[in-house]
Amino acid sequence: MTGQALDKTFDPAAIEAKWYEHWETKGLFRPERPDAVPFTIVNPPPNVTGSLHIGHALDNTLQDVVIRYERLRGKDALWVVGTDHAGIATQMVVERQLEQQQDKRTNYTREQFIDKVWEWKAESGGTITRQLRRLGCSMDWSREQFTMDPHFTKAVVKVFVDLFNQGLIYRDKRLVNWDPKLKTAISDLEVETREVKGHFWHFKYPLADGVKRADGLDYIEVATTRPETMLADMAVAVSADDPRYQSVIGKDILQPLTGRRFRIVADEHADPELGSGAVKITPGHDFNDFEVGKRAGIKPADMLNMFDAEAKVVQTTDGLVPDRYLGLDRFVVRDMVVADMKAAGMLIPHVTKDKDGNEVEADAEPRTIQTPYGDRGGVVIEPWLTDQWYVNAAELAKAPLDAVRSGAIEIVPKTWEKTFFNWMENIQPWCVSRQLWWGHRIPAWYGSDGQCYVAETEDEAQVKAGPGVTLERDPDVLDTWFSSALWPFATLGWPDSDQTQPPFVSSEVETPARGISTSLDANGAGGKGASLLARHYPNDLLISGFDILFFWDARMAMQGMKFMGDVPWKRLYLHGLVRAADGQKMSKSKGNVVDPLLLIDQYGADALRFFMCAMESQGRDVKMDERRVEGYRNFATKLWNAARFCQSNGIGASTSLAAPAAASAVNKWIIGEVVETLAALDQAMADLRFDAAANAVYHFVWDQFCDWYIELIKGSFDDETKAVAGWVLDQILVMLHPFMPFVTEELWNALGDRAGYPLITAKWPEPGVAVDAAAKAEVDWLIKLVSETRATRTILNVPPGAKLEMLPWAAPAEVWEAIKRNEAAIERLARVLIRSHPSDVSGAVAQVVADGVTYVLPLEGVIDIAAEKARLAKALEVSTKEAKSLEGRLSNAAFVEKAKPEAVEKARADHAMHAAEAERLAAALARLG
Template sequence: MDKTYSPHAIEQRWYQTWEDKGYFAPGGEGAPFCIMIPPPNVTGSLHMGHAFQDTIMDALTRFHRMRGDNTLWQAGSDHAGIATQMVVERQLNAEGRTRHDLGREAFIERIWEWKAESGNTITRQLRRMGASLDWSRERFTMDAGLSEAVREVFVRLYEDGLIYRGQRLVNWDPVLHTAVSDLEVISEEEQGHMWHMRYPLADGSGHVIVATTRPETMLGDTAVAVHPEDERYRNLIGKTISLPLTGREIPVIADDYVDPEFGSGCVKITPAHDFNDYEVGRRHDLPLINIFTVDAAINANGPEKYRGLDRYEARDAIIHDLKELGLLEKIDDHKLMVPRGDRSGVVIEPYLTDQWFVDLTRDEQADGRPGGRARITLPAIEAVESGRIRFVPDNWKNTYYEWMRNIQDWCISRQIWWGHRIPCWYDEAGNGYVARSEEEAREKYKLDADVALEQDSDVLDTWFSSALWPFSTLGWPGRTQALQTWYPTSVLVTGFDIIFFWVARMVMMGQYFMQDVPFREVYIHGLVRDAHGQKMSKSKGNVLDPIDLIDGIELDALVEKRTRGLMQPQMAKKIEQQTRRDFPDGIPAFGTDALRFTFAALASTGRDINFDLGRIEGYRNFCNKLWNAARYVLMNTEGQDCGQLEEKEVELTVADRWILARLQQAEQEVIESIRTYRLDHAAQAIYEFTWNEYCDWYLELSKPVLTHPDSPAARQRGTRRTLVQVLETLLRLAHPLMPFITEEIWQRVAPLAGVAGETVMRQPFPEPDDGLVDTAAIEDMDWVMQFILGVRRIRSGYDLKPSQPLPVVLENSSAADRARLESNRHYLEFLARTESITPLAPEAEPPEAATALVGEMKVLIPLAGLIDKAAELERLAKEIEKKEQDLERVSKKLENGNFVNKAPEAVVQKEREKAEETRTALANLMAQKEKIAAL
């Protein structure tokens, strides 16, 4: 093995080998186990959330594959309708063209060309993460098979009366000219205004005051509402308002929706431009007046003088005219939540338009058949209530219930070109014919060949095809072997933010079309945040790219990457300064295994994780530790007798029996942790066993056996065998979390351990053997380690050289202590560097000495003659003075009100912890000074 661990030298080489040899394909003889990857957008690139989620899924997949389960991690990506169309439209715009210049068919062809050239970035990055997806089964939501499944589902739901076309209020993007889902709307607080307007009563008896953040929508008002119990306005109910600027009269209505305590207690109702007002309008049968074009300009329903004005131009004109008429009461500054399209960045408008919907709310259809609530929604709720689907952590089921029990009909149509086109054809009279193809439509509806038909221009919401993912990817609507084997799938790994948009819809569609749940468990993981708990965002300049963490990136390249595309020079400058401060040397290359292990160590169920570069640096050191341990093992075992021949005697030392026992316990802990989705506990168990027990203790304990000239050959064989067997098992244990380094080392160690095979990933996962849990060996080694640690603490505390032999006296030692001393003296002398170890007679007076406890026994080291008392007191005085200065500096900082009140809480807490650590260290130094002074 190379002296230095270099992840770049092994990672891509091993991944290519695994993929070329088909190791990711299912093949176990055990029970089926299947995970569906949440299909990443074809336009996307790997971000920290993906990397975290994919680490979890890959760890589960590798674990079950090694356990012998028939394991499939289904690969695939999503066509990302709006995002992909925007990418290609920008390319055309750069050429001075639009999609309309090409026409629909040519534009779609251009998108397919883009996908072939540039649409696989994220799948290449998934490979860099070590994701062992079965790429031979990779699917795309626009491939032929999935497109067939989408058409089949649409037609069946339509024929069952569960899809309809109607005019409803939707989120409308005025730039993209399409309805968008709630997930594609980002609402953030912005500074705006609240306009208070006077609406005159039609009978001239006065006016009411209404307030709005969108005064332009008043042109579409169809009522003013007050609370039915509001004494101030009870006499106005039933009267009419003369709506300013429009020449229309609108009624005053009573509705519980109105909050009498907010504003004036009078609310303007605009059913065609506000979701809450839409519901009020339905209750009171109010007209719906749409005043906007698809561009959010005033249409023909508005007064002539405002027609054609952009919504914000119209706002300015309306405010001006109200002032002129004396109808503007006041304008207040007001913070409000502004909904913007996540792709276009423009403010989204509630807009009244004809769309296709899935019925999720009706109890009964017009023909008496059960409606969508009974046939789709309630069965999806029952699936979780009955326990057929289990959320991990369990509390997320409440979020699921909340949305499902307040669900609205699902708007599934989008006014773009890239996507699954609605399978409905229209004749010249506007009659629609839903079918799987135009030919089927003509046959089904008995249409003559001379009847001209044109397919609906809308496409389906991307989430519609994603809702079918667990069964469409396995070959539905065909009855494939894959579908029979892996449906229902085992577990869905996802973030809480798409419980509504994806999880719930998969449950609904799976129940309806497969008559079974799509997965047995839903593991909800947290979000990846920065080291201070802040959400990662480009505007904050705190985004980390997982590939940069794997490969490393120089400072200037990192600055350029973080400031690219920022329009505001001031923000770019701020982010540049912050980046240069936080990463003065850029980001070093940590490698994939260190990144994966960091994610695993932070993966406590359901909680957000704060990603600190200090953690990944620590786990890169862990990789180095494992590498160096393997080099030690190989140097002491390659070409040696490792006890594999049955005819040769093998003797196991107490240290051998101890490490084998602890390995069984570690195996049990790792298995249980992975089964319960506690990858953090699994990582901790692997880390502690590897670093603290195998490397720091067992490798050191093996040295006196292997190097002492009087060691029996059988004992040396036993220790060599234990070295390679434990390391080989440990590599299998850690493989799901750290696939590359474990494979590289395993290839060298496995033959020495008598294990045959081409790859560690196809080896069985370790199973604990209770027969190897030697409790006596564990107790003996615990005594030995406490003894050695006690001596080391004294040596460190009194600044004694590591190589200096120390005399040790044992006070209050029992017969068991003395027996352990004799059987383990070689370990104590070698690792504690003792000159002598002498049990004190019961009647003897103990010497003045530094003390450590091992159970009831005291380990004494007489310091007389070992230290220069004056020099040691002088050294301690200097250390005490420095600690006092440190404590004073931190204390002053914490006493500063400006710092405590203005600094981030995480920073303040760090200073508090530093102060407490300094106080503890100072107290220890003072106690040590007193002891030495007493000598």
């Protein structure tokens, strides 16, 4: 079949945009296949404010590989795509724009500000979706979703109301991560821990009523890194087993600055081995203290709060905070509290010794403190006691736990199951309210009668409240993780789809593990009656980073099983992080962030995608290595040049899905290599071993096809070889397409006139033949003989143009027959002349062994034997010395334990290299006798 002549050079930029536009405009990302087995994945919706980072590149590449693979296998493959409204991030972006105009959010009503956010989304909210296209992601853009779309908002509201009515959503006073800059609660994922140089202060808290400890002291020493929180202390905790404090457990103690009386309580939180063994308890401003307070019988409603939304000191309900602290920032108050405690004689100095051994006193002990910061607000997070909406996550976690235990949800790699179980079995109430304007407004109204009414609409809430009750809506919005938890089913039309209709059952199609098959309705892509939801829920697979296992994956499992009665997906694949080349986590502060778009500009999307797959080994992080990306660009170029060679020799597109008939061993062999590669690739994809899949097709293309098959068939382009070569090249393009979609589509169309049969929707290979063992053995022998001869020539410095004689020594008849069949190829590729009786075997010879037969290569007059022996001996001495030196370093336990891991890894690699080189040189010397 004729196509178009390929350019001499492979230029990714020239083909990528062209093919992506073609695929999308022709609707090829979701071809109409109502009778095919469905296969469904959903993308982790990126923030609408986002830009493509290297983690997105990994995550979406893996998803695209899977969806392209399943599409080629004939499935009704749906990749649901969309973006998350990203409450905090989006509100911050729009507020910054206003600030640049000397304007601010509070100059507008809530509705006016939300209108501005929608305006921003229309103008600038599509950045990341355009970038996903550059990566080659074959998503169903015709059904692009947004978590603030009306149909999605309807689903969110229904879920909230239903959970509330079932007692699974409630309002409670608890501690949250509070961002004083953004003035909202944030999730744990939005908190980043930084190491900050701080201090550990020690203070005296006097016992009340003249009580003394058993050792005669009338105070208890407490230590803290946050002295300002003393103003809301409500207890001191000690261990029940600590003999220093057993006599005063249950006694009262006085907080020196406020005069507040509270009890000394026994609690496991206090460790006798740490510090003084006594811990001040501020339940309204510390997560651990909150739990201690509850165990001590302090109700959350009675816990003292000493901060406002901006982390400025306010009066506590008991009115005991001195006026001088009120209205001041928490860190200003910290310094004041320390100074006041010192002035009152309640500060216990930290004593150290100077270089001369003299004791030196300081107010506090220097400490490096793990301090929580808001990742967007950039200020220290304050644990803050406030009223928020919570989901009973422990109840919703039961079904997902059972699903993972039973295998209804398979987690890959399996090692993550233990982490999943540990977290889900100890899950805390999920705070779902946020103090923002942008987001899904909580469907709750507070009545003038003091009651709260939850309903899907204000009219429904008013009916519940009755006439005469004035309603005011809750100002908060929902956490974005709450809405994105509905992604697997709300994106498919829930709750509007009719869940009660009987599914369409086809005798022609089986849905694995489900037993029913349904087709799309008129609102999907055609079909026989069932809704899009019924056809594509549960999803087949979710691919996500392990870092959102609990924030998103587990939430989807909870909500999917609660509202759909089935798992959201059958398999969950968790990949690692992309790290810098030295293994460090990428961060802007370290200056080691890699921009995937720059890599695409330089090497092409195909090269970056292949790198991601080849490096993605289950359970391990990916180390960024630009040289490897460049190497895969070279791989694409090698395939391009191989296709040009085939094209120039009359080899074009195949017309057969099955392998052509073949008589020659070389053609039988390459067909068998396709069969074996296909089996390895299918197994790797079934196991979600992306590295194994990529490497299987890589080695077939580079080694078997380009390096050997093309070389072996040069000069022998008969009809059989043209048919086989064209068929093999087609199989390569199909198998490689999920990993490198752009270059493969370009070659597919250039090699044949098949405009109506694009590669993206071609058929997955079906060779229909078995491996020919005899042909495989013969060509494997041929490759080994040529390779060994080439290696011998290289190490012995035989001039490239010199043709050596080759004598198969005592070769059996069957070997001679194989030699005769392949004589031309051996002589051409190994640069030898095969002789049954060499003209002169005197002097030095080299010996090559292949499959037990020795092949003698006379060297007399070809090289300077003495000089070569001397060169090889000297090189052997150097390599042996280096190998021994490295072996000594690696046997030193101190080096292995204390050196940087990358230094130890390099030493091991260098040792292996020098040891192998020494072995190779020793063998070469032995050949020369």
